[in-house]
Amino acid sequence: MTLPDPDDPAAAAAAAAVHEDAFVEKVQDGVVQEKARDGVVQEVQDDGNDDGGNPRNKVALAPGHSLMDWIRLGNSGQDLTGVGGRLLDVGPEQLARHNTRADAWLAIRGNVYNVTPYMNFHPGGVEELEKGIGKDATKLFSEVHAWVNFESILKKCLVGRYRPRTADSSPSSASPSEKVLGDGLGAFLASREEKERHQAARDAPFKAPKRKLRWDWYEQEERGSIVLYCQTSEPSVKVALGEDNKNLKIEVRENGEQCSLNFILENTIDWPVRVIQIPNSSKVELQLKKTVAANWKKLGQTSLDSEQENNGSDSLSKFYSKMKVSNVFPVNYNTNILALSFLDKSLCTTPVGHHIRVRTFIEGQEVDRCYTPITRSLVDPPSEEDQTYIYIMVKEYKEGLLSSWLAKRPQESIIEVSSCEGSFRTSCLANRQELYLFAAGTGFTPMVGVINWARKLMKGKCTKISLLFFNRTEKDILWRDELDKLALKDSRFTVTHVLSEADETWAGMRGRVNGEMLSAHLPKRSPATDPKYFTFVCGPTAFSQLTGGLLKVMGFSDEDYHCFQVSAMLWIRLLQLVFTSSVVNMSIASVILCAREFDGRSI
Numbered sequence: 001m002t003l004p005d006p007d008d009p010a011a012a013a014a015a016a017a018v019h020e021d022a023f024v025e026k027v028q029d030g031v032v033q034e035k036a037r038d039g040v041v042q043e044v045q046d047d048g049n050d051d052g053g054n055p056r057n058k059v060a061l062a063p064g065h066s067l068m069d070w071i072r073l074g075n076s077g078q079d080l081t082g083v084g085g086r087l088l089d090v091g092p093e094q095l096a097r098h099n100t101r102a103d104a105w106l107a108i109r110g111n112v113y114n115v116t117p118y119m120n121f122h123p124g125g126v127e128e129l130e131k132g133i134g135k136d137a138t139k140l141f142s143e144v145h146a147w148v149n150f151e152s153i154l155k156k157c158l159v160g161r162y163r164p165r166t167a168d169s170s171p172s173s174a175s176p177s178e179k180v181l182g183d184g185l186g187a188f189l190a191s192r193e194e195k196e197r198h199q200a201a202r203d204a205p206f207k208a209p210k211r212k213l214r215w216d217w218y219e220q221e222e223r224g225s226i227v228l229y230c231q232t233s234e235p236s237v238k239v240a241l242g243e244d245n246k247n248l249k250i251e252v253r254e255n256g257e258q259c260s261l262n263f264i265l266e267n268t269i270d271w272p273v274r275v276i277q278i279p280n281s282s283k284v285e286l287q288l289k290k291t292v293a294a295n296w297k298k299l300g301q302t303s304l305d306s307e308q309e310n311n312g313s314d315s316l317s318k319f320y321s322k323m324k325v326s327n328v329f330p331v332n333y334n335t336n337i338l339a340l341s342f343l344d345k346s347l348c349t350t351p352v353g354h355h356i357r358v359r360t361f362i363e364g365q366e367v368d369r370c371y372t373p374i375t376r377s378l379v380d381p382p383s384e385e386d387q388t389y390i391y392i393m394v395k396e397y398k399e400g401l402l403s404s405w406l407a408k409r410p411q412e413s414i415i416e417v418s419s420c421e422g423s424f425r426t427s428c429l430a431n432r433q434e435l436y437l438f439a440a441g442t443g444f445t446p447m448v449g450v451i452n453w454a455r456k457l458m459k460g461k462c463t464k465i466s467l468l469f470f471n472r473t474e475k476d477i478l479w480r481d482e483l484d485k486l487a488l489k490d491s492r493f494t495v496t497h498v499l500s501e502a503d504e505t506w507a508g509m510r511g512r513v514n515g516e517m518l519s520a521h522l523p524k525r526s527p528a529t530d531p532k533y534f535t536f537v538c539g540p541t542a543f544s545q546l547t548g549g550l551l552k553v554m555g556f557s558d559e560d561y562h563c564f565q566v567s568a569m570l571w572i573r574l575l576q577l578v579f580t581s582s583v584v585n586m587s588i589a590s591v592i593l594c595a596r597e598f599d600g601r602s603i
């Protein structure tokens with residue numbers, strides 16, 4: 001078996017998913033604990049050897065045809081369906097016409113896949129796979145290896161739904177997602193009885209939603225997984241488990257909408273739930289660990305509601321949860337990392353480049369500030385960040401109401417934290433190979449997520465991550481150690497420090513951002529003719545405006561750079577603050593000071 005590269009979480013996560021967790025239990029330090037089908041856990045050294053002794057009928061695959069290679073091919077953007085990605089309703093006759101090695105379709109559990117590109121990747125060999133083509137191969141497939149997660153392995157080869165009573169295929173009038181999911185769990189369930197039970201559980205009475213959050217689930221004896229089919233690859237997902245360990249609430253926020261799912265689970269689960277964003281897809285998997293190993297047959301009772309965010313303060317206030325400052329890690333003389341944890345069994349995920357709001361009441365006044373969550377470390381961000389914590393970097397501003405309040409707070413202080421917000425979409429980085437980051441002061445914090453994301457998920461594609469980091473003095477440089485260590489560890493990453501008020505001992509670059517600095521830092525190629533590189537900007541507003549303006553002059557279009565900025569929403573909130581009676585005594589000046597606290601940008 002080819003083991004996932006532990007440094008490539010995209011591939012590793014996908015590899016774990018395709019094995020449905022049946023085997024790969026843990027990948028750590030190159031040692032995999034492989035759980036055999038009889039439940040015995042054995043340690044296997046990752047020696048890169050693909051055959052592992054070949055205890056069964058697996059064939060030796062040609063070089064370049066490992067599971068990892070297949071995942072890469074799937075992520076390459078090539079159309080592996082052969083039908084342009086349209087979803088078809090396929091009847092037996094049409095299926096039977098695709099019965100050659102060069103044009104091979106098969107149906108498994110209600111879905112039709114084009115397995116032509118998978119032929120040479122099939123661990124059981126081409127001849128074996130050929131036995132199932134041109135027909136409904138569900139029985140054959142289950143007899144040989146019912147545990148194989150075909151849905152995940154072949155997801156990029158999906159042709160459509162199998163309609164045994166349909167003579168011809170036609171593009172169905174149902175929406176693509178309806179067709180992919182069909183009756184949801186049906187794709188996963190072998191017995192009709194089970195299917196009906198699950199259907200009943202899913203159709204349990206709930207408030208009619210404006211937009212349905214589609215989901216599926218599957219289970220093993222010890223675990224269950226809920227798969228959410230979101231609209232984007234950057235949903236913010238919040239999960240809460242009730243005191244009874246059975247009441248599970250899921251909130252998904254994306255595209256300005258929030259959808260909620262509430263389950264009363266069939267039985268109790270252990271906290272925490274693990275939330276896994278399947279790389280390069282809009283699928284999110286919630287992994288549940290059952291308190292007592294048993295087959296549940298159904299997930300439980302559900303209710304579902306969805307609401308359109310109306311940009312109003314009422315709607316916003318719903319997204320605040322109480323969190324406590326669990327730990328404080330000093331960064332430099334005026335900046336700390338705060339580890340925030342929920343008071344109850346809740347967690348939330350943070351899409352790259354998105355931010356949260358921290359809110360509290362100081363002397364009766366509501367103070368609200370945006371922070372971009374970071375990872376605890378830049379050099380070794382945990383591959384599985386503990387999602388029950390949110391880490392924020394807080395710089396103390398003397399005149400900043402919230403930051404100076406936070407700086408004085410001992411551990412265990414309680415604050416309110418919103419769900420994530422933001423407009424950044426990683427899709428703008430598709431096919432980019434080089435990233436150039438321009439940050440000033442705490443404008444560096446959104447870059448942490450970008451750097452982590454590029455290192456993990458653009459592996460193989462991203463060849464350069466170059467940060468030009470502006471600060472006043474040496475002691476103001478945030479995470480200097482981490483940045484230097486990362487530059488040593490990862491040859492793709494470089495950091496250049498620029499100081500505006502350096503003392504005479506400073507041998508590095510000096511000054512404020514200007515056109516010369518940017519051109520020296522960027523490739524000589526024009527972004528118009530070479531769209532392989534992308535630029536991020538974040539810092540005080542004056543810095544961002546100047547840098548953005550210079551980039552435009554240099555030929556960068558809006559598609560070639562992203563500026564993390566104060567959102568329009570923050571301005572709306574600030575104006576609301578000025579005009580609401582609760583802060584009638586708050587001067588416009590102090591509101592502006594609040595706004596200034598947005599990641600340190602001055603306004």
Ligand code: HEM
Nearest residue numbers: 056057058123124128129131132137140141144148150153
């Ligand atoms: C329906 C016709 C198929 C037949 C007759 C067949 C046959 C086989 C055989 C004989 C093996 C070696 C089994 C062993 O480990 O002893 C195998 C392994 C495997 N097949 Fe298939 N296969 C079929 C379809 C598929 C499909 C459609 C997929 C894609 C999802 C697939 C994925 C795999 C995987 C991942 C393994 C390795 C399993 C492991 O490591 O435990 N097979 N297959």
